[in-house]
Amino acid sequence: MAGSKGIFLSLGSNLGDRQATLASAREEIAKRIGTISGESSVYETEPWGLADQPAFLNQVIRVETALAPEEVLRIILDIEHELGRVRQERWGARVIDIDLLYYNALVLDSASLTLPHPRLRDRLFNLIPLTEIAPDFINPLLKKTSLELLQMCTDDGVVSKIS
Template sequence: MASANSIFLSLGSNLGDRQAVLALAREQIANRVGTLSSESSVYETEPWGLADQPAFLNQVIRVETALAPEEVLRIILDIEHELGRVRYERWGARVIDIDLLYYKALLLNSARLTLPHPRLQDRLFNLIPLVEIAPDYINPLLKKTSLELLQMCTDNGVVSKIS
């Protein structure tokens, strides 16, 4: 087997049984992407980008994978689809949202995938759980740690730890 690469994924849900959906997403990721090496607490967060929708549950997980970034993206999109994600409105309500935040220290900008995630530093719902599990992880593009990015973030959404 190829050597493992550390990746960080953001999970979010604001429709249905949000806790159960996050658990199913983690299970599918563990079965199909790689080994979960750490996971943040779950946080309830105000919607970002489009305010008129239910609150989200968000979490960040660290996964060790032998898969290439594009393969990880394909699988997480498949998992979203299988769990009931329908894409009809940008930043709209969704059963599940899985974003690839980091793939090692890879910088990538292709038609399908940008790494690190281009809006990571603007979103408390990504940064707060990321800081919980990887405060010293350095964003390879911005050359700042997760904690430094959190301290610089201007997002004022409410993010509350629930578990």
């Protein structure tokens, strides 16, 4: 699409039919945000931040979009809500979590959105699938590739490829 930007989204689910929820999220993203041009395998991961909850399924997708970053965020929040996400506690269990990791090479720090995602470099459950589909993508703030960030990550959570 003309004027499109490559963005990376992280999808996660640890309640209900996790696979079906990820599939529904991908379908809605393709309808409302843009063309999915890459998707990682799906990984089962230990919870991050709050350990006493079910394991997550996580995936990273690349999407081509002509939408502005704030519009992408608004649609992401709408999709989460429509798929049943209820925001109760930070890092708690959730039907769906969609995070905007990168919006092309944009660096942004506004009241509603920080890009690149500020905790990306600390999370194996994001870095492993991201590196699978974009090992050479350079974090515009840290000037490191996805692979370099993965190699530097000190997170020791278990991340297992399931499909």
